[in-house]
Amino acid sequence: MGNQILIGTGRRGVKLKKILDKLLPFILSIAVFIAVATIVSLLITLITTGGHRLSWNLILNYPSSNPEEAGMRSAILGSIFTVGLSALICIPLSIATAIFLVEYSRGGRLASILSYNISNLAGVPSVVFGVVGLGFLAYGLGMGRTVITGAFTLAVLTLPLVTVTCVEALKTVPDDLRQGAYALGATTVQVVRRVVLPRALPMMLTGGILGISRALGEAAPILVVSGLLFIREDPVSLFSKFTVMPLQLYNWISRPQPAFVELSSAGIIILLLILLALNALAISLRQLLVRRMEQLWR
């Protein structure tokens, strides 16, 4: 009888389960392969069509009707300016919102209504945010179709995504720790500042990275807010006119000359590189935080 249990015969479905167990990694790896293959083929297409167009001109020059001289300097600066500003607005706001939801209105009615709305907001098409930005910020508040309007629009657009991640980050902090701190006579501010935030901050920054990546790739809301596809001056202040990389690329790709289509491929490569650089920066910042927290371990 002992043997029977060891071998596993006599139990129904065991053989099938074993086959499935062997098969599952194979099925899963197909899913991974499809995802990877898509990205790789995309990169190959980009490099074969636009690779030879990569040059310093592309980064340093203003857009031009001559594809040999055309660059996306104004768009790159516009993107960095608006996206960076939007991150500065969005990340603190998201962290504050998340702290309110999780630490202050603990499971209250207000909190559940708010969280529900924030999740819904994440599903709103991005162009709607652009319309709100144009109508409310640019014309309603008279901020104009400027960098600051674009930054606020992108901030509001990424707010739900980042807030949801920040809420999740706070929820990963064990309640034991909060209870321990409260039981020693700590106030909520002290509990959050000394116990909860240090634990949650790395994951919150991950949320910030997601938000930045999303904002950098958005074309539709900026098209509505800025309306410019072609601009030959740098954004120098919060109230400058601006465009962003996705719009510049959209402009090139819709031109009939094949040279501009090649340029847009090269532009996409640069967009991806900037995205990678930003992510690397954020990840190393996060690692630095984690390491500072774990220093005591050794």
Next chain:
Amino acid sequence: MEIESYNKLQKSYAELGKMEMIEEPGEEVVRVENLRVAYGEKIAIDEINISIKRRYITAIIGPSGCGKSTLLRSINRMNDLVPGARVSGKVYFNGVDIYSRDVDPVFIRSRIGMVFQRPNPFPFSIFDNVAFGLRVNGFKLSKDELYAKVKDALVKAALWDEVKDRLDKHAYSLSGGQQQRLCIARALAVDPEVLLLDEPTVSLDPISTARIESLLRSIKDEYTIIIVTHNMLQAARVSDYTAVMMPDEKMVGRIIEFGDTREIFTNPRDKRTEDYISGRIG
């Protein structure tokens, strides 16, 4: 004590950084009157009356789910943190109703410390864990005074000899039993009058348990201790007074017997107490 003088006392505690031991042992430090705690619609405990004597150990025993922890957590207003918890009745601490509007729960928690079921040290160094309470309560201490207080608390918690050479090491490098003693040290560092322990040894091995029991006996001359346990032998070993809690037919926890520990274990008045301590129920 009047609320006004109580608030003054609260201020002077913060300034002095310590309390003066003027109270006599044996007098009433905590009194619970007609306490009822409900979570939403569900009444967890009802008609609780109990009087806790200064510098004695009082055990609260009873089967799981009878509301022992709920009672304990209403003594330092930790139930405030549970959404939907409602408390009615009175809990007096040094004669002041801690649920009256003028009383700051944060101050109450610094005077009535708490240790939890599972060790929950903060992800800091051993030193910073013990210093946490002193820092958040705004004690203005020099570096040496802080060190002295941390050392004092660790000595009382019988942990000093094991950690004195590695105070800057992470608290998670300690064993489970050491972590729990660290949590006790952390609570003692703030110099509370009352220490609440919620099944402090339930996750520990017998040796660690014995250490904690002996440390509790060694500090009872300075602190009033209330310990929740469902280990009856533990209650018999460490406590002077014992309250027995039991859920009624609606699963509402009630105190069915309260008195001298020896009396409860040798000569219980209630049939259910007898059944419980002899292992027939629970």
